Amino acid sequence: MPHLTRSTLWSLEEYAERRPTFRQEVMAHKRRRTVHLGPNVTLLFEDETTVRYQIQEMLRIERTFEAAGIQDELDVYNPLIPDGGNLKATMLIEYPDPQERAARLQALRGIERTVWLRVEGHGPVFAIADEDLERENDTKTSSVHFLRFELSKAMATALKGGAALGMGIDHPAYPVALDEIAPETQLALVSDLQ
Numbered sequence: 001m002p003h004l005t006r007s008t009l010w011s012l013e014e015y016a017e018r019r020p021t022f023r024q025e026v027m028a029h030k031r032r033r034t035v036h037l038g039p040n041v042t043l044l045f046e047d048e049t050t051v052r053y054q055i056q057e058m059l060r061i062e063r064t065f066e067a068a069g070i071q072d073e074l075d076v077y078n079p080l081i082p083d084g085g086n087l088k089a090t091m092l093i094e095y096p097d098p099q100e101r102a103a104r105l106q107a108l109r110g111i112e113r114t115v116w117l118r119v120e121g122h123g124p125v126f127a128i129a130d131e132d133l134e135r136e137n138d139t140k141t142s143s144v145h146f147l148r149f150e151l152s153k154a155m156a157t158a159l160k161g162g163a164a165l166g167m168g169i170d171h172p173a174y175p176v177a178l179d180e181i182a183p184e185t186q187l188a189l190v191s192d193l194q
Helices: 012-032 048-062 067-080 098-107 153-160 183-190
Strands: 034-037 041-045 086-093 115-119 124-126 144-150 165-171 174-178
Touching: 012 034, 012 048, 012 183, 034 165, 034 174, 041 183, 048 067, 115 153, 124 144, 153 183
Parallel strands: none
Antiparallel strands: 034 041, 041 086, 086 144, 115 124, 115 165, 165 174
């Protein structure tokens, strides 16, 4: 899958004009690429559109127009775009109450390594988590993780042929399993595969 470059991004001025419409499109796009694993964990499966939105928003907020600053954002976010043989997701652990969140993040240490997906007829594929930097310490995990799921050609072929895609978490403090994700979400994710 191609990565974004400075030449494929919009200037700050052009983005300001496109932003209202693009933002609506991206929110609808993200809904189709989101899987809720229980009440407190959400996976947002990234692609070129979600990453473009993140970069354009960062450049807008920071008013970045210098080449080096733009390249820095590209270097940070381009690795989130799937490469045709994998799926990549941002995992959010969400507890509204700050005290409960602090306690749960302690209890959920290592959760990022227990997230899996399963193509019907194949074994589970566990996430490769946080390749950019360590997001866990001796006392707690982070509320945000970046996950990569490597799929075999056989798995990709099965998904393209309509095999069900399930997902879950095998952490003892937060076990959850979905036998099959929503059809529109599966269709969106299959488009990431070559």
